[in-house]
Amino acid sequence: MFGQLFISGLATGSLYALTAVAVVVVFRNTRTINLAQGDFSMIGAFVALVLIKSFAFNYYFALAGSVVFCIGLGILAERVVMRQIADSDWLTLFTATLGMYYILHGVAGHFWGRDTKAFPLTFDPTPINVFGGIISQGHVVNMAWAAAIGLVLFIFFKYTKQGIAMRAVTDDPETAALMGIPVRFIVLLTWGMAGFLAAFAGVLIAPIIYVSPEMMDEVLIKGYVAAVFGGLYSIPGAIIGALLIGICENLAGGYLGSHFKTVTAFAMIVLLLAFRPHGLFGIQKRREV
Amino acid sequence: MTLLRLSNLEASYGAVRALQGVSMDVAEGAVVAVLGANGAGKSTTLKAISGVVKPTAGEIEFDGKRLNGMTPNQIVRLGIAQVPEGRKIFKDLTVAENLRMGAYARSDKAEISKDLDMILELFPRLSERAKQLGGTLSGGEQQMLAIGRGLMARPRLLLLDEPSLGLAPIIIADIFATLRKINEEKRMTMLVVEQNANIALKNSSFGYVLQVGRVAVEGVAGDLRQNKEVIESYMGA
Numbered sequence: 366m367f368g369q370l371f372i373s374g375l376a377t378g379s380l381y382a383l384t385a386v387a388v389v390v391v392f393r394n395t396r397t398i399n400l401a402q403g404d405f406s407m408i409g410a411f412v413a414l415v416l417i418k419s420f421a422f423n424y425y426f427a428l429a430g431s432v433v434f435c436i437g438l439g440i441l442a443e444r445v446v447m448r449q450i451a452d453s454d455w456l457t458l459f460t461a462t463l464g465m466y467y468i469l470h471g472v473a474g475h476f477w478g479r480d481t482k483a484f485p486l487t488f489d490p491t492p493i494n495v496f497g498g499i500i501s502q503g504h505v506v507n508m509a510w511a512a513a514i515g516l517v518l519f520i521f522f523k524y525t526k527q528g529i530a531m532r533a534v535t536d537d538p539e540t541a542a543l544m545g546i547p548v549r550f551i552v553l554l555t556w557g558m559a560g561f562l563a564a565f566a567g568v569l570i571a572p573i574i575y576v577s578p579e580m581m582d583e584v585l586i587k588g589y590v591a592a593v594f595g596g597l598y599s600i601p602g603a604i605i606g607a608l609l610i611g612i613c614e615n616l617a618g619g620y621l622g623s624h625f626k627t628v629t630a631f632a633m634i635v636l637l638l639a640f641r642p643h644g645l646f647g648i649q650k651r652r653e654v
Numbered sequence: 655m656t657l658l659r660l661s662n663l664e665a666s667y668g669a670v671r672a673l674q675g676v677s678m679d680v681a682e683g684a685v686v687a688v689l690g691a692n693g694a695g696k697s698t699t700l701k702a703i704s705g706v707v708k709p710t711a712g713e714i715e716f717d718g719k720r721l722n723g724m725t726p727n728q729i730v731r732l733g734i735a736q737v738p739e740g741r742k743i744f745k746d747l748t749v750a751e752n753l754r755m756g757a758y759a760r761s762d763k764a765e766i767s768k769d770l771d772m773i774l775e776l777f778p779r780l781s782e783r784a785k786q787l788g789g790t791l792s793g794g795e796q797q798m799l800a801i802g803r804g805l806m807a808r809p810r811l812l813l814l815d816e817p818s819l820g821l822a823p824i825i826i827a828d829i830f831a832t833l834r835k836i837n838e839e840k841r842m843t844m845l846v847v848e849q850n851a852n853i854a855l856k857n858s859s860f861g862y863v864l865q866v867g868r869v870a871v872e873g874v875a876g877d878l879r880q881n882k883e884v885i886e887s888y889m890g891a
């Protein structure tokens with residue numbers, strides 16, 4: 366049973382990682398804790414559902430449609446809302462994302478209703494045998510997606526000009542500007558990346574938690590906790606944090622009862638903030654807010 | 655021919671009037687020094703040229719084009735790069751990545767890689783440390799990297815803000831020798847801000863002395879080195 370709980374926890378954790386990484390990249394380039402990150406995903410899940418149900422898209426085209434839509438949503442959030450207040454203090458930025466959170470909740474409720482909708486399964490529900498544990502194919506597929514996205518991000522940040530420039534802006538925006546790096550464009554790109562990650566986070570988790578305006582609320586908090594593991598700065602730190610949360614909550618749920626599942630994630634953030642406020646890996650905040 | 659001309663340039667930070675009418679001429683191919691005490695407005699002058707500080711009055715002209723209102727990105731593309739005060743290396747980027755960012759505004763791949771080879775030849779230490787994070791370099795190495803990063807833009811005008819700051823005399827001499835070599839071989843124009851008036855005037859042809867946001871003295875470098883006021887205020891012992 367341990368192996369099984371561990372692997373399915375790892376699979377869920379790898380989906381939390383998509384949210385956690387998005388929280389980190391937006392925060393470190395814009396000082397913004399994006400409360401709307403989960404709602405980008407929720408909208409993405411609804412868009413995929415509508416494409417499948419009403420437009421008879423196959424799953425992969427629906428996923429692609431959702432990705433395009435969410436990138437657009439991220440870019441829109443930057444251009445219409447965040448850019449106007451980019452020089453404000455962090456609380457203003459935070460409050461603006463809270464505003465977006467409520468707007469997106471409202472929009473989803475208005476168009477698609479408040480009830481919970483099932484998301485069609487795209488894989489064979491018969492469990493398969495992995496390392497002696499029985500796990501659903503869906504978990505394997507989700508882990509593969511998350512790993513592929515992780516690889517794409519790694520290549521982007523390590524080898525492409527815009528990816529390195531994004532890290533340069535993280536490091537020192539003023540000097541980045543001096544080098545001719547268009548900082549606003551990079552910030553736009555950052556929000557686009559948040560949308561890209563949001564679409565996968567929402568569509569991949571939809572068959573597990575179903576689709577509703579509130580579907581991502583808990584996931585967002587877990588993603589945020591995971592981001593804090595990385596000091597809101599380190600992407601690998603955030604990924605490790607997300608996997609840990611997925612595993613721990615699943616083990617707690619399995620051994621102690623399902624009530625303990627969510628409690629575990631929150632207990633982890635309390636312990637983390639109490640003992641390692643700069644993240645599990647001792648990363649110091651590098652720039653003053 | 656004048657490559658850069660500042661006319662009655664003014665700039666403020668809120669109520670602080672950092673520049674109160676600065677005029678300078680930088681001839682193409684020259685090395686020009688800007689001297690002055692802390693807070694005189696030297697860095698602000700360079701930041702205004704690079705477009706990261708917006709002037710409130712006056713003109714900046716480069717190669718006949720008016721720079722006022724242009725973005726830093728546009729200004730780098732026109733051929734002005736800056737080596738900022740305190741080096742400002744991207745500390746979480748490797749040496750190679752720092753250099754690559756210097757060429758951000760360019761897209762001529764083959765020429766970029768030629769310039770990279772040239773810079774690594776100029777500063778062999780950077781070649782050895784290409785994969786190291788910028789933040790792990792020593793002060794002297796960081797200054798070499800900062801200069802290399804500026805050169806990666808292949809500028810016509812290189813702005814240097816206190817390249818000698820905090821470095822040992824032997825490294826300072828080394829860095830100025832390299833700058834001179836680049837100036838002579840590439841005919842690259844340089845505007846060098848320094849508090850170390852001695853080394854700056856030895857390596858330049860013309861100098862300006864700033865005092866609280868204004869040009870107090872200007873002249874041929876050889877004359878400034880004989881100027882009593884300059885000797886007393888900026889040459890130290």
Ligand SMILES: Nc1ncnc2c1ncn2[C@@H]1O[C@H](COP(=O)(O)OP(=O)(O)O)[C@@H](O)[C@H]1O
Nearest residue numbers: 667670672690691692693694695696697698699
């Ligand atoms: N970011 C800033 N905010 C407010 N005042 C500044 C800022 N930067 C510089 N100043 C002020 O502007 C004046 C000129 O500064 P600066 O150009 O940095 O001088 P220098 O480079 O000659 O030491 C100083 O009085 C300094 O305190």
Ligand SMILES: [Mg+2]
Nearest residue numbers: 696697698739
């Ligand atoms: Mg200065």
